[in-house]
Amino acid sequence: MAPIQLLLSSVLVFGAAAVLSLMFRKSSRTARYVSGILGMIASAVGGLAAIEVFVFGPVALELAGIPAFGNFVLLVDDFSGLMVAMIAVLAFATSLYSISYAEEYDNRGAGQLGFFNNLFIAAMLLVVSAANAFYFLIFWESMTLASYFLVIFEQEKKESVRAGYLYILIAHIGTALIMLAFFVLYKNTGTFEFSSFREAGLPPATKNLVFLLAFLGFGAKAGIVPLHIWLPRAHPAAPSHASALLSGVMIKTAVYGIVRLGVDLLGAPVSWWGFVVLLFGILSAVLGIAYALDERDLKRLLAYSSVENIGIILMGVGIGMVGMAARLPVLAVVGFLAALYHMINHAVFKGLLFMGAGAVIHRTHTHNMNEMGGLARLMPWTSLIFLVGAMSISAIPPLNGFVSEWFLYQSLFVGSTADLEVLRVFGPLAVMLLALVGAMVAMCFVKAYGTTFTGPPRSQKARQATEVPGSMLAGMGILALGAIFLGLGAPIVTPFLGRIAAGLGGVPEEILAKGIQVFPMAGSQAVLSTPLILVLLAALLSVPLLIVWFLGGFAAGHRTESDPWACGYGYSPQMGVSASNFAQPMLLAYQPLYRLRTLMQIPLDGIAAFSQNVNTRLPQAEPLVERWVSRPILSTVQYLGRRIQSLHMGDVRMYCLYIFVALAVLLIAIFR
Amino acid sequence: MTTGSLILIGILQALLVALVAPLFSGFARVLRAKMHSRHGPPILQNYYDLFKLMRRQEILPAQGTAIFRLAPFLTIVAAQLAAMIIPILVTQSPFGLVGDMILVVYLLMLIRFFISLSGLTSGSTFGGMGARRELLMSALTEPLMLLVLFVMALLAGSTNLGVISNGIATGRVPYYATVWLGMISFAFVAFVEAGRLPFDVSEAEQELQEGAMTEYSGRGLALMKWGAYMKQLTVVSLFLAVFIPFGSMSTLSIPAAVLALAVFLLKAAALYLIVAILENAMARVRFIKAPSVTWIALGVGLLSYAFYLVRI
Numbered sequence: 001m002a003p004i005q006l007l008l009s010s011v012l013v014f015g016a017a018a019v020l021s022l023m024f025r026k027s028s029r030t031a032r033y034v035s036g037i038l039g040m041i042a043s044a045v046g047g048l049a050a051i052e053v054f055v056f057g058p059v060a061l062e063l064a065g066i067p068a069f070g071n072f073v074l075l076v077d078d079f080s081g082l083m084v085a086m087i088a089v090l091a092f093a094t095s096l097y098s099i100s101y102a103e104e105y106d107n108r109g110a111g112q113l114g115f116f117n118n119l120f121i122a123a124m125l126l127v128v129s130a131a132n133a134f135y136f137l138i139f140w141e142s143m144t145l146a147s148y149f150l151v152i153f154e155q156e157k158k159e160s161v162r163a164g165y166l167y168i169l170i171a172h173i174g175t176a177l178i179m180l181a182f183f184v185l186y187k188n189t190g191t192f193e194f195s196s197f198r199e200a201g202l203p204p205a206t207k208n209l210v211f212l213l214a215f216l217g218f219g220a221k222a223g224i225v226p227l228h229i230w231l232p233r234a235h236p237a238a239p240s241h242a243s244a245l246l247s248g249v250m251i252k253t254a255v256y257g258i259v260r261l262g263v264d265l266l267g268a269p270v271s272w273w274g275f276v277v278l279l280f281g282i283l284s285a286v287l288g289i290a291y292a293l294d295e296r297d298l299k300r301l302l303a304y305s306s307v308e309n310i311g312i313i314l315m316g317v318g319i320g321m322v323g324m325a326a327r328l329p330v331l332a333v334v335g336f337l338a339a340l341y342h343m344i345n346h347a348v349f350k351g352l353l354f355m356g357a358g359a360v361i362h363r364t365h366t367h368n369m370n371e372m373g374g375l376a377r378l379m380p381w382t383s384l385i386f387l388v389g390a391m392s393i394s395a396i397p398p399l400n401g402f403v404s405e406w407f408l409y410q411s412l413f414v415g416s417t418a419d420l421e422v423l424r425v426f427g428p429l430a431v432m433l434l435a436l437v438g439a440m441v442a443m444c445f446v447k448a449y450g451t452t453f454t455g456p457p458r459s460q461k462a463r464q465a466t467e468v469p470g471s472m473l474a475g476m477g478i479l480a481l482g483a484i485f486l487g488l489g490a491p492i493v494t495p496f497l498g499r500i501a502a503g504l505g506g507v508p509e510e511i512l513a514k515g516i517q518v519f520p521m522a523g524s525q526a527v528l529s530t531p532l533i534l535v536l537l538a539a540l541l542s543v544p545l546l547i548v549w550f551l552g553g554f555a556a557g558h559r560t561e562s563d564p565w566a567c568g569y570g571y572s573p574q575m576g577v578s579a580s581n582f583a584q585p586m587l588l589a590y591q592p593l594y595r596l597r598t599l600m601q602i603p604l605d606g607i608a609a610f611s612q613n614v615n616t617r618l619p620q621a622e623p624l625v626e627r628w629v630s631r632p633i634l635s636t637v638q639y640l641g642r643r644i645q646s647l648h649m650g651d652v653r654m655y656c657l658y659i660f661v662a663l664a665v666l667l668i669a670i671f672r
Numbered sequence: 673m674t675t676g677s678l679i680l681i682g683i684l685q686a687l688l689v690a691l692v693a694p695l696f697s698g699f700a701r702v703l704r705a706k707m708h709s710r711h712g713p714p715i716l717q718n719y720y721d722l723f724k725l726m727r728r729q730e731i732l733p734a735q736g737t738a739i740f741r742l743a744p745f746l747t748i749v750a751a752q753l754a755a756m757i758i759p760i761l762v763t764q765s766p767f768g769l770v771g772d773m774i775l776v777v778y779l780l781m782l783i784r785f786f787i788s789l790s791g792l793t794s795g796s797t798f799g800g801m802g803a804r805r806e807l808l809m810s811a812l813t814e815p816l817m818l819l820v821l822f823v824m825a826l827l828a829g830s831t832n833l834g835v836i837s838n839g840i841a842t843g844r845v846p847y848y849a850t851v852w853l854g855m856i857s858f859a860f861v862a863f864v865e866a867g868r869l870p871f872d873v874s875e876a877e878q879e880l881q882e883g884a885m886t887e888y889s890g891r892g893l894a895l896m897k898w899g900a901y902m903k904q905l906t907v908v909s910l911f912l913a914v915f916i917p918f919g920s921m922s923t924l925s926i927p928a929a930v931l932a933l934a935v936f937l938l939k940a941a942a943l944y945l946i947v948a949i950l951e952n953a954m955a956r957v958r959f960i961k962a963p964s965v966t967w968i969a970l971g972v973g974l975l976s977y978a979f980y981l982v983r984i
Contacts (some may be wrong), residue, residue, distance in 0.1 A: 004827050011679070046705070113904065123872070125714075203903045222839055235966070349787060374735065374795075376737040376738075376739075376860045377737065384735075387739075391785070394781070394785060395778060395781070396778070396781065396782050396785055397775055397778050397779060397782065402778055406774055408776070409774050409831070410774075410831070412822075413822070413825065413826070413831055416822075416826055417826060417829070424981070425981060428819060428822050428823055428826070428980075429819075429977075431818055431819060431822045432815045432816075432818060432819040432822075433815070434818075435777070435814050435815040435817070435818035435819070436811065436814070436815040438778070438781065439781070439810045439811040439814040439815065440811055440815065442781055442784065442785050442807065442810065443804075443807040443810070443811060446785060446788050446789050446792065447792075447806060449789065450788075450789055450792030450793065450803070451792065453737070453795035454735070454737050454739065454789070454795075455735055455792055455793060455794075455795040455800075456735050456795040470715060517769065524830070525768070525830045525832040525834075525835050526830050526831040526832050527768070527769060527770075527771070527772070527832075528770075528771050528772070528775065529769060529770050529771065532769070532770045533753070533770055533771065533775070536753050536756070536767070536770060537749050537750070537753060540686070540748075540749045540752045540753055541745060541749055543686070543690060543748060543752055544744070544747070544748040544749065544895055544898075544899075545745075547690075547726075547748075547898070548726065548891060548895070549894070551722075551723055551726040551727065551894075552726065552727050552892040553726040553727065553890075553894070554726050555727070556726070556728055556729050556890055556891055557729055557730070558729060558730035558731065558732055558890070558891075559732070560729075560731075560733075560734055561731050561733065561734065562738075563733070563734065564733045564735065564794055564795050564796035564797075564799070564886075564887050565796060565798075565886065565887065566796075566797065571795075573795070575795075575796075575797045576735075576795045576796065576797060576799075576800050577792060577797070577799075577800025577801065577803065577804060582722070582800070582804050583804070584804075585804060585805065585808045586807075586808055588963075589808060589811070589812065589962070589963040590811075608762060653750055671895045
């Protein structure tokens, strides 16, 4: 079949999965299987469509649509194909995982869960392939709505409902801005079709306006700081396989929007666009991970880390856009390559980590890392898979996170050597901040893995956990293998992504790999070879083994003793480091980013009252940006909403007056 | 130089670092003792300790997982790979075909990742404390390390360590203010790595890196300590390779190799001597004050970067 037919069938099968899952809602078990298995089939078909696009080139489908809004156009080029492939892989893994995981929701709406989940995936597939602004917005809204129902799925929890409200509020601020951007384009071109936007020679001021509107609009959905505050609340509230999709792919559709509009349709004509994207990228990366560090809710930690990763992706996008504007093809290719590579990587490992977190929550029924611990012995496979994810996201060589960050460093290097004052000045600073982010990510995921899976179990539930069923392990395992492949297979993946990156930047392709090495540009002396790293690390294992053998260490043997040393006192699990205090020195060292707020202060009485310095208090770190930037934006919108609401007073005579006034204004406008 | 001889030199470098790392650490202990007016251990004491520990039975904590047993091996392996990439005896990166300075910095990160994870795994209070302190140090020093290396890479024109080393050695990158300031700033990092004072009590190193090793014993402890010594020497040799590469071979020959080896040992010894003097001249401060010290270093690093911008 032709790729576009495959894509449409994939969407249809997702639709069928949704409807059937809803029909079988009376029998949760059937609904789970129908939704999961059909979802897997649909994903496989979607993946096939993407492969055909990569092999045979872009395809388009044009159908007559609603006359006023132009034709219904679907267009899958390499970039869209990459998005489709990414969605398909994640959808496949999560569908497989959901067959067992959704057991949690048996008789609590597993059927409805399958319905919304499959609709959500179908909407995402259409978002990344629509090439008409009107239909794009329709699919965009369907995606938002479907995901909203996933976020508030656990309606009995008050915080889920609140998170959902926050999400839909900010998502709609974003959508309003995107609509405005498209509307401006429509006013200037007279159509809603992407192809005419691309060809329209817009005046620079209009282009700037459209870009800023779209960047902020899509940025709200991507979760850039300071519009991120819904993300760490909404993503964890959804069922875990849906969280994996929300954090793994949905926020990437927003990056897709930024790139499609800013780079493809508007052509990134001036370099300050790129700098704006780069700046927001850095800000999101640093603050996202800084706030992730202090979380003790495992899923919220992962969600904050998504803010950080979106930041890293946007840094690459920004550099690529600067390269395009400054007509530096090498910079454009390396920048976009780093962005695309990290986008795929993040989809894989964040999907994996969310599903791993889901597996743990499935067994312990808590999100709090303080009540976990020691799960590696009870859930060995989950633990191993989660460790692969944690190492990938911490950019441990030779896994995939390292490769994309390496390309980002290289793009900053290329940018700093180019004849661009701004990048020359800020390139090294960006490198420094990226290194800081890298160190904080490692800290964050040592904490996440360490306090969840190792050390002593800190609650009864953690002591009784058992390994999760095979389908969940398989779902996670696929992504773990993906992370390993994207790391070790860098010499295969890089030229492929490099081609797409060059296509985006509209520049000739670069040679980015030779044999088992990759490099940022032809002739560069900076090379990286992940397969060699693995081979050498394995070969070097002979050094410690030889040392041990030579010094007779193998004969010594080992025994296991019950408790760690505790200064001679009896050991208790509370003595180990917990999730709440692990990052505490970090909070003190980087105090400007946080504000240690005193929650409670009780003056002492009795003899202690004589000493004015003695106080009991309970400090808690509070993200500063959220308090001073995000909250005000939110409360302004809510305030405006309430003001506008007062127009709806329910009095029919007032409504008649509105109609009358509107008519009068229209008539005056027409006959003036 | 041919690829074959470079590979040979890379392997030699790895062996060199593995063999002499405990010696330098022992040297530092002796110097410290002399400055405290103590008799101190013999200079080979570290080897005696390692040999003895290696033959002792290993006691594993019940909480420990496979990571606890793997971490010592991974520490050594990663430090060895870094030693093969850093130009120690030559002014080229022997294993430059594997990776560049970014890989070296991230290999150091790999070591930190597993050392701190093993600390958490043990379930011990001290292990956990050591783990989080280790990671805080990385968050304080790594940005600085990469900033300085990046500025040096910009001066030399590549992130390949061999190119940087060669640039300084041949005078293509002259010693001007940027390089001097970068050197001072990077020296702080090497100092924190090698000495760990002023946040540490000498001869009672449980507070920092070794905090994470609290639950190790026997073979595991021996390997972990050996790995830590190797890592220290790796950071020192990274400093020497980037800022003081003189004496390293530019063409391959046996006399040049012997000379390069001797010069490297002397340079490293001189550096350990300076570290020993500095750490004993400084008051010991609480760990939580560490940021104030590293922020001075960061200031110097930023100054180096500012000088690079105005091309001084």
